[in-house]
Amino acid sequence: DAGVIQSPRHEVTEMGQEVTLRCKPISGHNSLFWYRQTMMRGLELLIYFNNNVPIDDSGMPEDRFSAKMPNASFSTLKIQPSEPRDSAVYFCASSSPGLAAYNEQFFGPGTRLTVL
Amino acid sequence: KQEVTQIPAALSVPEGENLVLNCSFTDSAIYNLQWFRQDPGKGLTSLLLIQSSQREQTSGRLNASLDKSSGRSTLYIAASQPGDSATYLCAVRPFSGNTPLVFGKGTRLSVIA
Numbered sequence: 509d510a511g512v513i514q515s516p517r518h519e520v521t522e523m524g525q526e527v528t529l530r531c532k533p534i535s536g537h538n539s540l541f542w543y544r545q546t547m548m549r550g551l552e553l554l555i556y557f558n559n560n561v562p563i564d565d566s567g568m569p570e571d572r573f574s575a576k577m578p579n580a581s582f583s584t585l586k587i588q589p590s591e592p593r594d595s596a597v598y599f600c601a602s603s604s605p606g607l608a609a610y611n612e613q614f615f616g617p618g619t620r621l622t623v624l
Numbered sequence: 625k626q627e628v629t630q631i632p633a634a635l636s637v638p639e640g641e642n643l644v645l646n647c648s649f650t651d652s653a654i655y656n657l658q659w660f661r662q663d664p665g666k667g668l669t670s671l672l673l674i675q676s677s678q679r680e681q682t683s684g685r686l687n688a689s690l691d692k693s694s695g696r697s698t699l700y701i702a703a704s705q706p707g708d709s710a711t712y713l714c715a716v717r718p719f720s721g722n723t724p725l726v727f728g729k730g731t732r733l734s735v736i737a
Contacts, residue, residue, distance in 0.1 A: 512667075538722065539722030541724055541725075543727075550727055550728070550729040550730065551713070551715075551725075551727040552727075553724040553725075553726075556722075556723075556724055558722055564724070599667065599668070601668075603722050605722065611655075611656075611717065611720075611721060611722050611723070612658065612670060612673050613658070613670070613725060614670065615660075615667045615668040615669075615670075616667055617666060617667040618666075618667050620665075
């Protein structure tokens with residue numbers, strides 16, 4: 509398996525522009541998580557989905573952030589409009605159902621976002 | 625609210641030394657705990673996962689222990705090598721099922737040849 513795939517790997521944009529981050533989870537995994545990593549706050553959950561349904565979006569900073577999961581193999585995280593304080597590394601992770609796997613999470617390589 | 629702390633934030637050791645990384649969490653009611661490795665500019669690689677009912681897990685030169693009642697976990701690295709240099713992250717899963725992790729801020733390890 510190719511693992512969790514994220515695109516783009518790097519994104520540089522100007523304040524006010526729309527940014528869309530993409531994630532393809534591992535095939536067969538039914539849960540998908542979006543995390544953000546900054547130096548100050550470390551890794552924090554933004555939102556997660558089970559079976560394509562958003563379960564908890566309390567970590568989404570504000571209305572400028574939105575996430576969708578239209579099917580089991582694709583999710584997007586959109587920031588509109590972007591601001592310099594959104595600069596961070598955004599990680600997507602997925603996990604599989606069933607007790608045998610203990611719901612271990614597997615992470616993608618991340619998208620490094622810089623908002624100028 | 626669950627909080628995870630890792631001490632020290634950074635550690636530098638000579639090659640060959642055995643070392644211990646520490647992780648503590650405020651709420652002992654956890655489902656499991658994962659240790660990850662993160663190389664600069666890279667994603668997270670899962671090293672070990674310990675269920676709440678387990679006391680330790682081993683993989684090669686790595687051994688992770690869990691003392692749920694005291695809210696502590698340790699990652700023991702034997703015979704450290706320069707290739708072990710990375711940031712090590714501890715994360716707890718408070719609830720069963722496919723639920724989110726709560727992360728510590730990590731320990732940045734440098735192994736000097």
